[in-house]
Amino acid sequence: MxxxxxxxxxxxxxxxLRFLPEPGSGPGIVLFQEIFGVTDYIQARAADLAALGYVVLVPEIYWRLEDSEIDYSREDALEQAMGLMSQLDWPTTVGDGVAAVVAARDDEHIDGGVGVVGFCFGGGLAFNVAASSxxxxxxxxxxxxxxxxLDxxxxxxxxxxxxxxxxxxxIPADVVERIRAAVTRDGVRFETYDEAGHAFDNPHPMFHHEEASAAAWRxxxxFLAAEFPVDH
Structure with a gap:
């Protein structure tokens, strides 16, 4: 809900959107969308996180764009999404992401800190927001x-x-290894999935890899239970 x-x-x-856990409060997570926007899939993942006990905020990162609706039924849905993403100003978008973290800290339902989670486009945005706040x-x-x-x-x-x-x-395997080398330190986990392509967690048939999606969610x-636990 x-x-x-x-x-x-x-x-x-x-x-x-704000998703509340059953107790009505808990640690906060800001969930950043993939390039397709705040889709049913992203909302389902937000609900999954809320079911774990987190208060989840999902900002509409495309809010500054006049027409941000994407028709999944069209063959060029991916091109539509990439076109939307290309209209964003990255520093402004990071600022919006940081604003969402600030709002989460001020949210009356949130206690125990604020984390960030992101998928695809949102995975990079979450990384930059984590570097900035x-x-x-x-x-x-x-x-x-x-x-x-990586800088x-x-x-x-x-x-x-x-x-x-x-x-x-x-993101070819050699680039993945370059990312691994740059981010690896104490406190960082890096998981790879041999057969999985980009956006493998997205349930759309053109992307989904069932085994990788399930393993990554586990x-x-x-990881959240160990590093960002819910007390109640």
């Missing part, structure tokens, strides 16, 4: 912007978990 809220930014209110934990699924953000690796001090498929056409749940 979710509710619509507004997140203050320097340029106005950014719409977001104090977060309790980072989980990044195949962060597409990460190859260009920020030393600024990401939160316990972190990265997921990558080794059959990813967008790793995510275990």
């Amino acid at each position: 979710s509710e619509r809220i507004d997140i203050p930014t320097a340029d106005g209110a950014m719409p977001a 104090d977060v309790g934990v980072l989980v990044s699924y195949y962060g597409s912007a990460l190859p260009g953000l 920020l690796a030393d600024d990401v001090t939160a316990p972190s978990l990265h997921h990558f498929g080794l059959a990813d056409d967008f 790793h995510t749940v275990d």
